Amino acid sequence: MRSAALAVCAALLMFPSAVLGQADPDAQVGVKEGGMAWAAAWNAGNAAGIAAQYADDAMLLPPEGDAVQGRAAIEAFWQGAMDALPGVTVKLETRELHNLGDVAVEVGSFVNTGADGEPVGHGKYLVVWMLKDGTWQMARDIWNSSMGQ
Amino acid sequence: MRTAGLILCTTLLALPAAALGQDSGAEAAINDGAVAWATAWNTGDAAALAAQYSADAVVMAPGAAAMEGAEAIEAGLTAAIEGAGGSQMAITPDEIIPVGDDHAIEVGTFVETGADGSHKDHGKYLAVWAKVDGSWKIVRDIWNSSM
Numbered sequence: 001m002r003s004a005a006l007a008v009c010a011a012l013l014m015f016p017s018a019v020l021g022q023a024d025p026d027a028q029v030g031v032k033e034g035g036m037a038w039a040a041a042w043n044a045g046n047a048a049g050i051a052a053q054y055a056d057d058a059m060l061l062p063p064e065g066d067a068v069q070g071r072a073a074i075e076a077f078w079q080g081a082m083d084a085l086p087g088v089t090v091k092l093e094t095r096e097l098h099n100l101g102d103v104a105v106e107v108g109s110f111v112n113t114g115a116d117g118e119p120v121g122h123g124k125y126l127v128v129w130m131l132k133d134g135t136w137q138m139a140r141d142i143w144n145s146s147m148g149q
Numbered sequence: 150m151r152t153a154g155l156i157l158c159t160t161l162l163a164l165p166a167a168a169l170g171q172d173s174g175a176e177a178a179i180n181d182g183a184v185a186w187a188t189a190w191n192t193g194d195a196a197a198l199a200a201q202y203s204a205d206a207v208v209m210a211p212g213a214a215a216m217e218g219a220e221a222i223e224a225g226l227t228a229a230i231e232g233a234g235g236s237q238m239a240i241t242p243d244e245i246i247p248v249g250d251d252h253a254i255e256v257g258t259f260v261e262t263g264a265d266g267s268h269k270d271h272g273k274y275l276a277v278w279a280k281v282d283g284s285w286k287i288v289r290d291i292w293n294s295s296m
Contacts, residue, residue: 059256061273063211063293098277103248105277107207107289124209126275126291128246128254140256142275144211144293 027099030136031106031129035092038138043089045082051075054138055130061142087115092125102131103139110143122146175253176245178285179278183240183257190238193230199223203279203286211293235264251280259292270294 034053041049051071054060060068060077068077091111098105105128112121125143129136182201189197199222202208208216208225216225242257254277261270274292278285 061256061275061293064296066295067273100248100252103246103252103254105254105289107209124215124291126209126277126289128275140254140275142273142291142293144209144291146212146214148212 027104027129027131027136028097030131031097031104031127032094034129034136034138035094035106035108039090039092042078042082047075047079047082050078054141055132058137058139058141061140063144085112088120089113104129104131104136109146173247173250173253173280175247175278175280175285179242179245179253179255179276182278182285182287183242183255187238187240190230190233193235195223195227195230198226198230201287202290203281203288206286206288206290209289209291233261236269237262237264253278253285258295270296272296 038050038053041047041053051074054071054074056071057069058071058074060074062068062077068074089112091113092108093110094106094108096105096107105126107124107126109124110122111119114120123143123145125141127138127142128140130139131137186198186201189195189201199219202219202222204219205217206219206222208222210216210225210229213225216222239260239262240257241259242255244254244256246254246256248254254275256273256275258273259271260268263269272292272294274290276287276291277289279288280286281288
C-alpha cells in the first residue's frame, strides 16, 4: 500500500515538476535551433517555415502595425514582409537567453542585407519562448530598428 | 493509509501551484507599475521612471542602441522626457504572464498625447519583470510604434 501511494505521488509530482520545467537543459539547444530555422526559412523565402517556429496562439508585435495573433496570421504577415523585401536576407544573433523553466526569454539583434549585399537595416528583438509538447516555440515576438530616426 | 497518502499528495501538489506564480503578486505589482510609470512620465520625473528598473535592466527603445544598466537608463529616459515636450502617456497592460515565483511577462499598449492634445503616437510594448530583493522591477523593456 505504502509503495503504491508513493508511486501515485511520484507520478503526480512529476507533472508539476515538468510544468515548472526547472532548468530545462534543452532551452539553449531548442532556442538556438529555432532561431537558425527562422533565419534559414526567411532567407529561403519560406513563410510557412517561419510560421512553424511559432506556437499556434503566438503573438507578433511588429513595428508600424498592430499585433498579429495566431500562427496563420503570422505566416501571412511574414509572407507580406518577404513580398515587400525581395532579396533581403536576415542574420539573427542571440545576445542573451534566460531559461525560466518552461519559459525562456531571448534578447538578440538582427541585421538585414539587401540583394546587392549592402546593409539595409539592423535592430533588436525580444522573443518569449515556451516549451510546448516538448518543443521550444516562439510565443511572443517583438522587435524594433536600432537605426537613428 | 490511503487518506494519509492523499493528504501528503495534496500538500505536496499545493506547493508547485504556488510556485507557478498564481500567488506571486506579479499581477498587482505590474498593474501598479504601469500606473506609476505613466505618472512619472507625465510629471517629468525621470528618477521615478528609472526607479522602476533593476540595476542591470536593459531598455530597448526604437531608433537607438539598447540602454544597459540603471545609469544609462535614467540618462536615456531623462533625454526622452526632455524631447517629448510635455507629452502625456497612457499605458494599458493587456496581458500578464506569471513565470514561476519571481518573473512575469507583461504585454501592453501605450498611447502618447502631445501637450497640445494631439495624437502623437501609439504602440505596444513587452516588459520582463523580476522580483529583486522582494520588489518587482522591470529587467527588460522593448516597444515599438504601431503607426
